[in-house]
Amino acid sequence: MADDLTAEPVAAEELMENEGANECIVVDTIDPPPPGPRKYELSLDIIDNKVAFGVIFDDGDMASTIHGVPLKPKHARVSVDEIIQGDAQVPVPIAGEIETVEQAVGSLLAWSRDLIIYAPNGPTPFQRKRKVKEPAKKGDLQIAQDLFGKVVLSDNVPERYKMLYKHASCFMKATRASIQIPCDFDVFGVERTIFLLHENIIALSEFKMLGQTVISTYMAFLCIMVHDRKSLDMYAFVDPSRYKFYAEFETYIVSILNDSVLHFMPFNQNMHWMLVIIWESEIFFLNPLSHATRFPELENALTGAVRSYNAQKGRVIKNPKNVNFAGCPKQPGGTEFGYCVMRYMKDIIEDKDMNFFKLWASKNRKSYIRMDLDVVRMETLGYIEGFM
Template identity: 25%
Template sequence: MGSWVMWPKNLIIFDEKKQASGKASTKQKRNQFTQDVEEEFDLQSLESSLPAALQKLCQWGKEGFKDGKDVCFYKEERVFGINAKRYLLDLDVKRLANMAEVTGTLIVLYMRYLYDVLKESMMVDMVGFIDPALIGEIGCGSATTRSRSIKDRLISALQIRFSCCLTMHRIAHWILTVIDPDNETVYYMDPLKRRLGGNGEWKDIVDTAISMFRGDRNKKGRGSIQWKNMAGIPSQPNDKQCGYFVMRYMRDIIYHTNLGFADKWGRRANHVYCQVEIDEVRNELASYVVKNILKL
């Protein structure tokens, strides 16, 4: 989920009739979006406005991603509860440079950066992460499978005192969910400030995961699981920035004293993120890739 698979152009068949009629499929629209990002990407025109580390990453990418090359990195068990390969592609960097919609790969890399922040602050026993590729709406299996993925991560992060940070990609939108499993409390953050419906599928998935977690530990629950909508979070200004805002939420949660984000965002407020704060996230992400993935 949120990843791109390398595929030869000569093995792609386009439906010319649908394109001519203007009734493009979702897949065709995604292909068109990819082409638009590629056409719009011009480092020289962007260079002066890009954060320093992102400039360096883009400059490396001019040669490093030639001929369809990618960069392999590993999701580590101590960070995500699993060991698995993942690939950084040219398109990931282009999206980051253009402030276009972010991929799951970029979200995972920023989580990995935040893990190092937690480690430096001796807080790795307080916050855990789960790979969004396990819990998204598309390609992640049934609702039960997704619940089990969350439960397994809560079990593997059993020593974590406070919460497990989750991101979820809802078809074309990133949200953030933070679970406090011991207190059976869930914090919900949607950059569009939409409240989670009482009968929503995502709520059922998380509730089921917590019930499974409770059963595995032979622990009695207190009854209903409490969901708290974080109405005071900064909201995204357009439909392309949800991923950047979710990353900034995670950053602020970790940097906030005693993880007191619920007190800060629990009620409606006029909190906003300026471009400098979003660029801080982009630069931190690019800097992590340059230093730790590319080893430059």
């Protein structure tokens, strides 16, 4: 029977009678596994050559790309979590990043459905499967699978990104995995990788306060935008993770300054985000708070940095102009300052005539509305999902 691929479907009663048998059975159709991540055996070349255990994400709502590449036909999204043959080559490698099973642990990649076997509950429509005599004990991964379908979406979670939210709430939280955003030299002037944790994605999905990791991710997205518009030489992005008030702060700022570009510098002080712009040796402050606030320590450090930069260029050493944009849009509530900083950068990049200098210098100040801030939130979520 194991060699007869044209055998008739096996009835449930017959499966019960054959309990404990070692032979392979052929199942034409059974009910599909429950929605959400499910544990599978992953094979290479032939079904008996098992190289790993993993989880498959097969929800129709999820975008059909992996690391920005379209998912091939008859392939599924899988995440390797247990290794059988660590040096085995994965079927769809990512050159220089994920080429072996060992390198694939914790990351999503494509795997042929013909080489996938549903592990916990016996046969599936993908392939024939020997019955397992004793079910494995539940581990952290299986617990996460059980919780996946029970996740209650917050009202603020966009329907379009519910799978990303569930992935972060269950799988990433249980396995302590991260979504990695690679940044080349064009983004921050140095190659680096952003590691997004489950709490970062949940906060963004639920429209809660943001940290530098999410803002850095959006800056990477904006860098691609200006690159596609062939305006990369007009802007520079200062990595929010690389500067604080330390002894070398001024030295670092001097090293990144360039007269010909507008520098975006998100800055956090006392859990509050604001945007600093340095352009042509002038310093501009955009603060989402509804009332005027000064940051003298930051102003003094930046003034010293610009003076040092001018001295290196052989210019007359004088204090740069510090400008507070009193008319820049304010935040609608009390915790949206991170989203406002992201929106400031987007608005400036899309303002081809640079009218924001006049518009935001006015004291006639308006407020961003939730819809304005949701635009940058959706852009960031969509960008992150492409790296799952």
